[in-house]
Amino acid sequence: MNGVIVPPELANADASKEETAIGIGDVEGLATPFGHAMLQNFNFAPGYINLNHGSYGSMPKPVLRATEALALEAEARPDKFMRMTYLPLLTRVRTRVAQLINANADECVMVTNTSHGINTVLRNFPWKEGDIIIGFSTTYGAVSRTLKYLSDVAPNPTLSTIELTFPTSHASILERTRAHIRSLSRSEGQDVVMVLDGIISNPGARMPWEEIVAICKEEHVWSVVDAAHCIGQIDIDLEAVQPDFWVSNCHKWLLSKRGSAVLYVPKRNQHIIKSTFPTSIGYKSLEDTNFVGQFDWTGTSDFVPVLSVNAALDFRASIGGEKKINEYCHSLAVKGGKRLAEILGTRTLDETGEFTANMTDVLLPLNISPNATDAELWAILWKFYDKMLAANFFAAIYVHDRKWWTRCSAQIWIELSDFEFVGHALARICAELKEEGS
Template identity: 45%
Template sequence: MGGGPISSSSASTVVPSSEAQPHTTPPSPFSLPDYLSSLPPPVFGRSLRQYWNFSSNYVNLNHGSYGSVPLPVLKAMRERSDRIEENPDRFIVLEAAKELALVRERLAGLVNAPVDEVVVAPNATHAINTVLWNIKWQPGDIILLFTTQYGAIFNTAAHIADVNPGVTLLEIPLIFPTTHAEIVQLVKDTVAKVKKDEEKTGKKIKLSVVEAISSIPGVVMPWREICTFYKQEGILSVVDGAHELGQLPVDLGTADCDFWAGNAHKWLMSHRGGTLFFVPKRNQHLILSSFPTSAFYYSKNYPKYARTKEWTFVEQFDWTGTIDFSPFLSISPAMDFRDWLGGEQAITIYCHDLALKGGARMAELLGTGIMDNKKGELTANMVNVYFPDNFPHVESQGGIINGLLFEHNFRVGAGFHDGRWFARCSAQVFCDITDFEHGAKVIQEISNSLQKRAEEETTDSA
């Protein structure tokens, strides 16, 4: 049996602005290099690449997939890791839970949530699995999803349905571009139809997973309005905020969601992985176990291990087995680094503006367009630009596209939606308009190459 801690403790739409408002935070368990404090806030753009470890000719418009750790954050994390190794037992037994509590306190302050409603999980998929596997499912329960759902989350729901007889999935079809009002209405119509047929089918919607910002395509969803409606209908809401934390302001104190999970290692710039997992007190009785089940789980039927204090939600997540805590703890220096950059508003405003201008420029050079509506509701700091018309718009091209993008040392999130390929471009503080112009050139070269290959194959088969 593996070791564990002897004791666990816990501590207590973009709004334009010309001035950044740094987030007030408690002391960090480990901090950024001292030299940063003597430097003025930097100018956003390609000059900021000096604070990342990118190879000189690599152009990264795919920050949204796996994140990109700033060098000062990486240095702070590695230094803390080295200190942990000086006495790992002491850290695990006496310090880990306390330092993790400080991280939770910072994250809770960022999203306006009580600290005892926030824990850290490895990633959003992990956190959402925690929710779905804790729910007590009954025959007739429906899990409501969207057709744009992230693949691992759809598969988790499918697995739940596979092993719980009588549980089924229902998907709401989404075709972008559309409007937030139309999405909300689709949800309402779907719920109304299920309720109308409930007496005949014996089925009802128990839970729905809604993305704050969908993955592919990268589209802002009206999750707050949807969750408010679900609350009125008695439907549990799980928000997949994998892309929202660090990309848009998040206020969980005023939201009606039942569960929320957002990755810190994507847009918040911590080391991968680490996720803010929010469960309000009213729902903590539903999450009896972490995933995997921790040493602090309490079984009423098999109370083998005597408890000396009351069960708490947070305690379940302090220790789920031996892991490297350094990535979780890197969230603090990542937030320090963002404060040094100018704060959340300054970062969001720059990235959003670049997404709009960069996406428009790429679309202009490719002769295509952007996947958005007239109100601009769908674009945050990721913008979806259609591939050229001469591109072979066949879904099976995915592997070839990825290979060619790697050959050009350039990355976007290439996706297929409604019969067309598109580039999901992530605008970040180390990017500028020239990255989008370079991206347009690469995508056009790939399009021309694939078109030529298709023509040659047609000629050979004739």
């Protein structure tokens, strides 16, 4: 039951007929080479260069058409869609995503975004006085605020932060993480929970998250992996890694509609997730959490973004699949980062290559005043935004270690010439900001 009466057999029904009827899987004619030729399958404004795919994702035209068909199907017969069509399609999404990340389908549920999934885990956790939450100085902003909030309210678990400054190395991060855990004051019955990134948001650096999860197991620490940027960008094997909790956005690198994400909770930990937010009509009791059933229906909503994952997976398969896509994007990220650094006269953040998946980070030629306030830095950031959009492109701009950096995402529609254009444009923008006294 998901808020309406749904016969149990429908939850496991074959959704293939519905998929055909609403256009999911309609990806014929997409034998398009990667690079600028692929732009015909996307919806960007003429001439617009999007090097910031990592923030919000970019939906291909075939996926957009599938979402439009889904929306029309829902409006044509709302009761049929909500009571009969939706749930088999959702089950199909969970099954396919689980296969991609090598997990059991009944350990995967769909949520709106990674922040929602992280909050679902942390707000269900049975905190006690004396417990500890570990984060990193590079933890995504909304997640770091969640950790701060939880430490501010009863029973006030202690917030402990591992400082990370680049350049560094995977080996150094692992050593620092283990040392930090062992430096904590531990006591019997105490829970320690670590929230760690699979790929950091800013900088866009691939963390040794699999090894950190292993350290957590050895040190009896719960692992909550913020994998917002992982699915669709790197190979994932959750059966092998066995994190305690893991969440990833599908609307970023997997190319589905915003917002759609997968929350993985292995069966050994599903007793922790007592309730969805809001509490689902599928809730049974504190003893019987009905994990999948709760997430099937958390109230009437637009289910199209989550269901669009089916079409996104079809699209990716039609253009060559995960390996081909990520080989192209990774190679371009490495080459593009080096070319950007050459044009800007600076350096890449990851000079060894171990942190680079499909994003690259490059130092900008603009200094930060030692006395600059956060408000002043925000004002400069918005000047960057205005100037980039005026030049018909966008790349992520951020501050790390009191330096300005750009994070650029390689994607299947990008070529090296786009990095070159952006490099020259950012050099010009930095020069303008210097003249303006920024």
